[in-house]
Amino acid sequence: MKFTFYGHATFMIETDGKKILFDPFITGNPSAAGKVNADDIQADYILVSHGHGDHVGDLVSIAKRTNAKVISAYEIISWAEKQGVTNFHPMNFGSFNFEIGKVRYVPAMHSSVLPDGTYGGNPGGFVVYGKEKTFYYSGDTSLTSEFQMFQYYGSMDFAILPVGGNFTMDAADAVIAAKMINCKKIIGVHFDTFGYIKIDHEAAIAMFAKEGIELILPEVGKTIEL
Numbered sequence: 001m002k003f004t005f006y007g008h009a010t011f012m013i014e015t016d017g018k019k020i021l022f023d024p025f026i027t028g029n030p031s032a033a034g035k036v037n038a039d040d041i042q043a044d045y046i047l048v049s050h051g052h053g054d055h056v057g058d059l060v061s062i063a064k065r066t067n068a069k070v071i072s073a074y075e076i077i078s079w080a081e082k083q084g085v086t087n088f089h090p091m092n093f094g095s096f097n098f099e100i101g102k103v104r105y106v107p108a109m110h111s112s113v114l115p116d117g118t119y120g121g122n123p124g125g126f127v128v129y130g131k132e133k134t135f136y137y138s139g140d141t142s143l144t145s146e147f148q149m150f151q152y153y154g155s156m157d158f159a160i161l162p163v164g165g166n167f168t169m170d171a172a173d174a175v176i177a178a179k180m181i182n183c184k185k186i187i188g189v190h191f192d193t194f195g196y197i198k199i200d201h202e203a204a205i206a207m208f209a210k211e212g213i214e215l216i217l218p219e220v221g222k223t224i225e226l
């Protein structure tokens, strides 16, 4: 299973021969500039956590070019459909069995409006019960009591959590989240892209290590094996 980081909260997971792209934001993403080209990205699925521009910026163009199946909140799918996206699967909080495995769309504590002002529904995250591994991407969220529900969701092989603070959890909050979801391998996202979310990498990694949890802060454009 491979994880490729495109900067901010945009990443690709390749598993069981399928490419799953999350929250595509490359054009105008300062951390992707000069390192990633949106036109080069292939995808079989695109999972979108919420409607903010830093999560849907390149959704329509990549979905149209690749014909990837877009999975997101009903309201975000309706917005994408109006712009010509034809392969999609709308959800609300609940689960559905896809070819990539069961996907559980879970609440995030955040907000969700699309770049043109269209209501984006409730913001969320995804638990993917894949054939190789089970993992969780929280989307943008604060520390929330929703994490208590993970005692019923099965064990997570790894989780992708925001660590930049200000708009989401910071590293200290994400340590608590990792403990609440009982996951020992965390990939941090939503950091360093903008001034408000610049972080001290070594301090963040040390905070997790102190609790026996691995924090990976991925490099833009690089692929890691999980």
Ligand code: NI
Residues within 6 Å of the ligand: 050, 052, 110, 111, 140, 167
């Ligand atoms: Ni957001």
Ligand code: MN
Residues within 6 Å of the ligand: 009, 052, 054, 055, 140, 167, 190
């Ligand atoms: Mn965001």
